[in-house]
Amino acid sequence: MPRVSLFIADDVGLGKTIEAGLILRELLLRQKVHRVVVIAPPSVVLQWKGEMESRFGLGFALMDRQYVAEMRRQRGWGINPWATHTRFSLSQALVRDEAYAGPLCDWLGEEGKQALLILDEARNAAPASGSKFAIDSKLTRSIRDLAGRFEHKLFLSATPHNGHSNSFSALSEILDPTRFCRGVDVRKQDLADVMVRRLKEDQRQIGVELPQRMVVPEVIDGLPSDNPELQLAELLSRYREQRNQRLAAAGKRERAAENLVIANLQKRLLSSIAVFDRTLQVHMATLEKRSAQGGKRRPVRLEAFLIRAHLCPRLGQEGAEWYGERLLIFTEYADTKDWLELRVRELIVGSHRAEARIATFHGGIGNEKREAIKRSFNSPPSSIPLPAIPPPTTPKPTPARALKPSASATTSSEPS
Template identity: 55%
Template sequence: MAIKTAGLRPGAVVKVRSRRYLVENVEPPTDARWEQTLAELSCLEDDAQGEHLSVLWEREVDAQVLPQPDWGHLARKGFDAPHIFSAYLHALRWNLVTSTNPRLFQSPHRAGIQIMSYQLEPLKKALQMPRVNLFIADDVGLGKTIEAGLILREMIMRQKVKRILIACPASLVTQWQSEMEARFGLSFVIFDRDYLFNCRRERGYAINPWTTHSQFIVSHSLLRDEQYASPLRDWLKQHPSGSMLVLDEAHHAAPATSSVYAVDSQFTRGMRELTPLFEHRLFLSATPHNGHSNSFSALLAMLDPQRFIRGEQIKDPRLLDQVMVRRLKDELRELVPDLGLPKRDVVQHDISGLPEDAPDLALMRLLTQYRALRDKRLEGSRRSQQTAANLVITTLQKRLFSSIEAFNSTLRVHRKSMEKLAVEAESEVTAALLHA
């Protein structure tokens, strides 16, 4: 067995159980009759860096000491020309400077896209923060995904981020994965039910699937499930530093009502438990404010609990400017005319000369009559019921303005729900008469 332990010493790189480890300590056997060398190892793999492992070296089936790099061949072919060495030296200096200077960026030069000047503003603000607590609230179509990718790539290159979680609606999961891979060279694993099943099948049911990779994309719906959220919290508690959360469509995590301490949704409660466990947080939403100041402050408290408190109105706009980047298309169109952003002009076209029995006019008159009947029936009801009824009529009006087909499909759903309510009401009246 002496051959098997040859080269086993602190600092050596070994391969045990199909993974690479760094030897931290070696304790030879105390009794010569038993060949049991205790090796203290630290994992070198990307998905489990630093994880400790203690093994009895001779008892491991595939244990081997990996050969050390041979530096003896250096300079055998001579030295590089001065201009080549100078270019190499300047490249090293540039990388070192950009790792510490927040005014110099690397990620824009390593992205496979044409970047607009305004898209560098979130990156600049993020690098000026000790910890990234940033809310990108740019208008739709201005490239929030690109701005987030620039920040992620820069933070990885500066070695400030080691673990990344992107949470987005289920319909955007594959889009996020493809854009991060194609535009920034970042490989993300989609965490879903299939991935969880494969991890448990390959590594055992006790494995925490969040420890198998360092960059994940997960849908909002799965984060509501404790089966997925609980192991994620355990993973983050073990590795709090160097973690970053990217929450797309962040307004979904805000409470929907205007009361000070409203009953949160399941997703709101889940995100309130998760966000403090991340060192860096990046929120994205084109509609950050839902019209209720208390809901907005609750969302900002998840982003930066040091600056904002749930239930407290934001009276100082400078606090909001420190954590939020908000640009509208109209503003950028005036500031940067060369961007080529199309301008949308709403022009009214009056349609005249339609006969009185035209289907569109007939449907609108019937819908108006239906609304008047509902308003009269709900005159003495609660305000919440009246608001819900008005919302139904407004939705029907929007569908009618869209197309006859859209109005027809929505009206069918509404009719089924009303018939169901009528049947339930009739059943309650019948039951009341029987018990009377």
């Protein structure tokens, strides 16, 4: 195609970044591209820069506040920082800022000839759509305004479709406005010309060896009936039934809003009682504001969640040795992350090099600390324990994992 408008939607782990690098290098060799901008989530901006440099020998400048300040110091306040290089990586958080988007538009011009946009995790730019119409987010509007200034566009996402046809057609229109139109269902024959999608199962069927994800449920039984988590779950279930009875005559919109409150409470209870406690206090304060009657609120007493059963049998003994593996823990809420870290640190006191066993990884972490944790994670646990913790009770070591509470509500047992 004269203009590259391509959506790489391969499954997770099949090398979308490498494919994008190969396409970029080919366009550079054919002299169809002279300027490149990679827009990626904040957590992988540095990774993109490193991958392009190490695998393809392509140097990228990281466009951020520090780079802008350095260019202004070297070349004067009036310099457009985008005009100081030909290849940039930019965070999706910054592309919404006019201080970065405005100079970028000036650098590209109206047509953006020989300019390539690589949008990683393109689903983030899809409009939100829970109803008939897709509603543009601030990121959607920013990407839409910029995309038309690039001659070539390359979108990457393992999950391009969020389940809403209007949202997907709007995202497709940003990629190729001549082929797709917002509000019009995307036809398969049109999509086949611009989308590449490979699944892991398809690759296994043709003989490609890929790691098999294993989801092993942890069954916790034999808990006493007075266990705090069980009691809280029972009380929350009763509370939901009472609210449903009270809202029986309410309108559909009001019932939906009230059910959302209970669903959020249930999610937080499943995450940890620490985050549930905080959310419950907010909920109770809201109810008190609504109520015309005052009254003294009794604090909810919550006990720590016992995680000792998931750790090494020798944990708690002085100088307890650790297995050579990593354990990775995901959590959706920052309160749960903090609570887990506190509890695990209490449990491992006295074990071998306990102070170097845990690290937390989250979206707001600094670039230097993020890279340091990644280097530690990829090093042998025997030489750099951070951030290893003992494995579940087992007679033999299992594949490597790492402990990094972050932003997801599941615990993964997929071997690395």
